[in-house]
Amino acid sequence: MIEVKHLTKRYGPNTAVEDLSFTVEDNRIYGFLGPNGAGKSTTMNIMTGYLSATEGDVLINGHSIIEEPEQAKSCIGFLPELPPLYTEMTPYEYLVFVAEIKKIRKSEIKPAVEEAIKLTGIDGVRSRLIKNLSKGYRQRVGFAEAVLGKPPVIILDEPMVGLDPLQIIEMRSLIKELGRDHTVILSSHILSEISEVCDRILIISKGRLVASGTPEELEQQMGSGRMVLNLTLRGSREACEKVLAGFEGMSCSCTGEENGEVSFRVELPKGEDVRDKLYFAFADARIPILGMTSQIASLEEVFLELTGAEKEAK
Amino acid sequence: MIAIFKREFRSYMQTMIGPAFIAVMVCFVGIFFYLLNMVAGYPYFSICLISSFVIMAIAVPLLTMRSFSDERRSKTDQILLTSPLKVWDIVLGKFFAIVAVFMIPVAVFCICPLIIAALGSTYFVLDYCTILCYAFIGMLFISIGMFISSLTESPVIAAVVSIAAMLLLYLWNNLVGYLPSGAGATLAVLLAVALALGAVVFLSTKNIYVSAAFGAVACLAVLAVYLYDSSLFTDLLPTVLENFSVIVLLNTFFYSYLFDLAGLLRVVLFTGLFLFLTVQSVEKRRWS
Numbered sequence: 075m076i077e078v079k080h081l082t083k084r085y086g087p088n089t090a091v092e093d094l095s096f097t098v099e100d101n102r103i104y105g106f107l108g109p110n111g112a113g114k115s116t117t118m119n120i121m122t123g124y125l126s127a128t129e130g131d132v133l134i135n136g137h138s139i140i141e142e143p144e145q146a147k148s149c150i151g152f153l154p155e156l157p158p159l160y161t162e163m164t165p166y167e168y169l170v171f172v173a174e175i176k177k178i179r180k181s182e183i184k185p186a187v188e189e190a191i192k193l194t195g196i197d198g199v200r201s202r203l204i205k206n207l208s209k210g211y212r213q214r215v216g217f218a219e220a221v222l223g224k225p226p227v228i229i230l231d232e233p234m235v236g237l238d239p240l241q242i243i244e245m246r247s248l249i250k251e252l253g254r255d256h257t258v259i260l261s262s263h264i265l266s267e268i269s270e271v272c273d274r275i276l277i278i279s280k281g282r283l284v285a286s287g288t289p290e291e292l293e294q295q296m297g298s299g300r301m302v303l304n305l306t307l308r309g310s311r312e313a314c315e316k317v318l319a320g321f322e323g324m325s326c327s328c329t330g331e332e333n334g335e336v337s338f339r340v341e342l343p344k345g346e347d348v349r350d351k352l353y354f355a356f357a358d359a360r361i362p363i364l365g366m367t368s369q370i371a372s373l374e375e376v377f378l379e380l381t382g383a384e385k386e387a388k
Numbered sequence: 389m390i391a392i393f394k395r396e397f398r399s400y401m402q403t404m405i406g407p408a409f410i411a412v413m414v415c416f417v418g419i420f421f422y423l424l425n426m427v428a429g430y431p432y433f434s435i436c437l438i439s440s441f442v443i444m445a446i447a448v449p450l451l452t453m454r455s456f457s458d459e460r461r462s463k464t465d466q467i468l469l470t471s472p473l474k475v476w477d478i479v480l481g482k483f484f485a486i487v488a489v490f491m492i493p494v495a496v497f498c499i500c501p502l503i504i505a506a507l508g509s510t511y512f513v514l515d516y517c518t519i520l521c522y523a524f525i526g527m528l529f530i531s532i533g534m535f536i537s538s539l540t541e542s543p544v545i546a547a548v549v550s551i552a553a554m555l556l557l558y559l560w561n562n563l564v565g566y567l568p569s570g571a572g573a574t575l576a577v578l579l580a581v582a583l584a585l586g587a588v589v590f591l592s593t594k595n596i597y598v599s600a601a602f603g604a605v606a607c608l609a610v611l612a613v614y615l616y617d618s619s620l621f622t623d624l625l626p627t628v629l630e631n632f633s634v635i636v637l638l639n640t641f642f643y644s645y646l647f648d649l650a651g652l653l654r655v656v657l658f659t660g661l662f663l664f665l666t667v668q669s670v671e672k673r674r675w676s
Contacts, residue, residue: 122470126674148472158467160395162402174391175471219467 081130105272157216161205392481413493434518449550452533531662582606
């Protein structure tokens with residue numbers, strides 16, 4: 075289990091992470107989501123002991139990363155944003171070196187390295203120099219380094235960057251497989267990646283945790299019953315707006331106007347469905363409805379809303 | 389530590405740096421050996437090491453420049469600092485790897501007195517003790533180079549600053565001779581040092597009152613000693629700073645036949661100090 079307690083990191087006057095607290099349960103896959111510069115990498119670097127926090131602490135399986143760094147670090151496998159590879163080594167040499175500094179027992183080094191190579195599918199390039207490998211393979215070697223020795227906690231910072239679509243699918247199934255008996259934390263600024271593989275999502279913006287929960291919970295929490303309508307009408311904009319003004323509690327915005335057709339985006343209050351009433355109101359005003367589509371606020375919108383709202387607040 | 393040592397040593401030998409360093413050292417010392425011992429006929433190999441000392445001051449930064457700066461630039465330090473290793477293990481592993489590369493040309497030098505012996509009489513004790521001192525000074529230079537490398541992200545800057553620092557140490561003896569020895573000049577220098585210490589305190593604490601008080605107390609203490617007995621300050625600077633000379637270790641030995649054990653211990657102590665500073669510098673970066 076990982077406990078992050080009131081983590082704050084300041085770089086001079088800039089605050090990268092502010093009072094961040096959360097708990098990560100065992101054998102789950104956690105997604106760390108946020109726009110660029112939200113503080114994801116900084117938080118991960120602090121959790122793995124690469125950076126020190128200005129305030130707060132991180133407990134990895136009960137070991138404080140500040141007070142017992144060796145014990146805490148030996149529980150973690152970390153793939154940073156840029157895989158930390160020595161390019162003059164071959165993947166095999168590199169993984170043996172990593173196994174040694176991870177203090178894996180001598181007799182277990184070879185089987186552990188072979189297992190990591192097999193798991194990440196780098197057997198074909200094991201004896202080529204890392205500097206001659208493509209970005210995707212380098213990423214895999216980094217991934218092999220993180221899973222080497224089967225640490226209970228695996229932290230992956232943007233693991234899908236630089237991979238082709240096929241490799242992304244492979245990586246996803248790999249992460250899902252690992253999530254069965256490891257705690258996996260991965261970060262991304264792309265929502266679909268996270269919602270695809272993660273059991274729980276932590277949304278972070280401007281260094282603060284703005285929401286957390288399962289993907290379903292987040293959708294429910296932010297968008298339960300709230301409907302968004304996209305309307306296309308034939309008529310003048312003023313006339314349409316006049317009809318829409320007759321409904322209370324709706325927020326409308328005109329999204330386009332051409333060839334006598336007007337489009338509106340209408341957000342309905344929670345739990346209300348006024349599609350019938352809208353139809354009759356427009357019919358009474360003799361404005362034909364050319365199109366009406368409805369959607370429930372998606373996770374993507376939750377994400378945009380949370381991270382965007384934070385920006386406005388600042 | 390052993391894993392770091394093995395990786396670093398292999399890396400030095402697999403890239404051009406290690407062989408280039410060995411070639412430069414062996415070639416230049418070889419030229420001096422040929423000219424001084426073979427052509428001019430001096431029976432001491434030590435004179436060759438003393439004359440070619442500046443080569444070491446320029447070549448050692450070749451080895452040390454990448455040790456930390458390159459890791460930081462390519463972010464490979466992330467794998468080291470997030471592993472369950474202590475920073476001391478990392479620093480010592482790297483240090484011993486560079487020392488191992490450095491010892492290869494030194495081992496070649498050990499053959500030279502034997503060559504002289506084959507051609508005539510030689511002074512084995514003198515020569516091998518000089519090689520020993522040379523090796524220890526080399527280790528000090530390596531620790532200084534590593535410390536400088538840990539301060540920057542650019543290997544080139546690390547190399548330039550290290551060469552400057554090592555040339556300064558090489559010329560130290562001559563420079564110290566030109567320092568003013570009068571009590572008044574010493575007072576001025578010490579007051580400047582006291583103020584500089586105050587500035588250092590300010591930079592680390594950001595507290596103007598504490599640093600001003602510290603600077604003032606230091607200045608007053610210097611002034612008080614001066615007023616009490618100004619003769620204490622006469623010749624103080626050259627006498628104190630002379631102790632930091634490293635080449636003098638070789639010179640005393642060669643010219644006076646004195647094995648300067650205190651001097652050797654001082655070199656070992658400074659090596660330890662710079663390794664400690666390197667550890668602090670790496671640790672500090674995580675906090676900034």
